[in-house]
Amino acid sequence: MRTTGISAVVTGGASGLGLATVQRLLDAGAGQVVIADLAGSEGEAVAARLGDRAVFVATDVRDTEKMEAVFDAAEESAPLRVLVHCAGRGGAVRLVGKDGSPGSLDLYSEIVGVNLIGTFNVLRLAAARMARNEPLDGDRGVCVLTASVAAFEGQIGQIPYASAKAGVNGMTIVAARDLAGKNIRVCTIAPGTFDTPLLARLSEDVRTSLAATVPHPSRLGDADEYAQLAMSIVDNGMLNGETIRLDGAIRMAPR
Secondary structure, X not given: OOOOOOEEEEEOOOOHHHHXXXXXXXXXXXXXXXXXXXXXOOHHXXXXXXXXXXXXXXXXXXXXXXXXXXXXXHXXXXXXXXXXXXXXXXXXXXXXXXXXXXXXXXXHHHHHHHHHHHHHXXXXXXXXXXXXXXOEOOEOEEEEEEOOOHHHHOOOOEHHHHHHHHHHHHHXXXXXXXXXXXXXXXXXXXXXXXXXXXXXXXXXXXXXXXXXXXXXXXXXXXXXXXXXXXXXXXXXXXXXXXXXXXXXXXOOOXX
16 A cells, blocks of 8 residues: 555654654654654654654554544544554563562553553554545555564563563454455564664664574564565555564564
8 A cells, every 4th residue: 555645644753663663654754653652752853853844743542532532643644544652661570570479460550551542542443444435445444553573482470571472462363354344455474673762772783692592694683674564564555463583583582
């Protein structure tokens, strides 16, 4: 589906994978791209830097009212055609702590809530908007979700994150089948170790060690490589219902 003049929403668009995707959409001629991110993010400054076709709307992906405001903003200039959902969060939970206490249910619920429930909330609201569109190149809309290689090989301590991302992987084919009758495609990207603000907090030694675990290319992924794949999914009408690993052939070790 061509992107010239369309409206798009990128959650988590103020940094990392989301920001790279916003830039790619603008470069591809999108009429407006809404950067949907937390109120405390750099979203407003990013939108100002990117120009008039970028708009920031503060949100929480679990909050229906706030996400409806995001999609309202997107539809002010053109029909919503593209969703790229990058928003998420990490966090470590062990089943049994060092002191023998059980792992935190509250933190588990928080991480699953943002990464899985948030994905469902954003997807259902976007799909309802897209379903009203007239078809463009055979599609009323395209939704790109974000899982992780942790969905397949979660490491020790990643149990909430891995659970949530496995859920995103699991919903992909079901969502694609559900929305097929409305001419809306759904795919998911499962990144490996990418050079994002989250990894930027780690020491250079740790970053180098992570890069060395990638068979080829033996480096951290670049956010623009994620964005490039997201745009390929939008462009290629036969990509539907698939989770695509973007990981340099990495298979995560237990820890």
